[in-house]
Amino acid sequence: MDDSENPNDEVQYHLGIGPDDTAGPVLLPGDPERVPKIAEAWESVEETGHHREYRTMTGRYEGEPLTVTSTGIGSPGAAIAVEEHANLGTGTFIRVGSCGAIQPEMSVGDLVITTGAVRQEGTSKEYVREEYPATAHPEVTTALVAACEELGYDYHCGVTCSTDSFYAGQGRPGFGGFEAAEADGLVEELQNAGVLNFEMEAAALLTIANLYDLRAGAVCTVYANRVTGEFRTEGERRAGEVASTAAAILAAMDRVKAEAGADRWHAGLTLER
Numbered sequence: 443m444d445d446s447e448n449p450n451d452e453v454q455y456h457l458g459i460g461p462d463d464t465a466g467p468v469l470l471p472g473d474p475e476r477v478p479k480i481a482e483a484w485e486s487v488e489e490t491g492h493h494r495e496y497r498t499m500t501g502r503y504e505g506e507p508l509t510v511t512s513t514g515i516g517s518p519g520a521a522i523a524v525e526e527h528a529n530l531g532t533g534t535f536i537r538v539g540s541c542g543a544i545q546p547e548m549s550v551g552d553l554v555i556t557t558g559a560v561r562q563e564g565t566s567k568e569y570v571r572e573e574y575p576a577t578a579h580p581e582v583t584t585a586l587v588a589a590c591e592e593l594g595y596d597y598h599c600g601v602t603c604s605t606d607s608f609y610a611g612q613g614r615p616g617f618g619g620f621e622a623a624e625a626d627g628l629v630e631e632l633q634n635a636g637v638l639n640f641e642m643e644a645a646a647l648l649t650i651a652n653l654y655d656l657r658a659g660a661v662c663t664v665y666a667n668r669v670t671g672e673f674r675t676e677g678e679r680r681a682g683e684v685a686s687t688a689a690a691i692l693a694a695m696d697r698v699k700a701e702a703g704a705d706r707w708h709a710g711l712t713l714e715r
Contacts, residue, residue, distance in 0.1 A: 459498050470647065473512060487500070496512060520565075536659050540678070542641075542668050550676050554597070585659075604641060604646065
């Protein structure tokens, strides 16, 4: 193996960062331009890497260390970020992004907290059989819900559909009106199954994190509702604010667990903020 691609090297091949460049949970937006928007509310922020689509900033929020790294669009880039951050010792990941809602009651600007994902992407299938579930870690989900409640944001919890294609894979026509063979009826089928939204990274993140015994979750802002036709880039910063707050809540939860000698969060534990 070429040394530059050795996962045991301190500086990671794609992220371009080492152990001193990351701290705490890692937030994973797609767009590199979202990285400073998420980190602008933090304290002691430093850009520690920017290589290809992977832009990284590390700082503190409510006194707790955390990092944000962009992954570009899609599951392959997200998987690389998880692999290389895991090499550096990261144990918790939160996907932060935007999505398209497919249930009529969901409004633009609402947040979607993913509890599980339809694996309609190819990256996770490189890791494990298709029947393996893509599920969020319950502690991350709990922290995201608590953050939404604390901040007063409208949110929905449920199943997400992750795709590799923004167009054909999400039932949209392609160039010249092209329609994929299974596109007709896709949205209705997923609606009937109770799926809340489309996005492009969560399934791979959740699958890989579970395989590696890491914690992961996802929160996305609704930019469009495919049923009502509503579209606005509203509430871009909400998902980042919620994820940052959730990271701080997770740190507090971990301290309570340690004091109680518990290996997981449960109803008998309490957290005051």
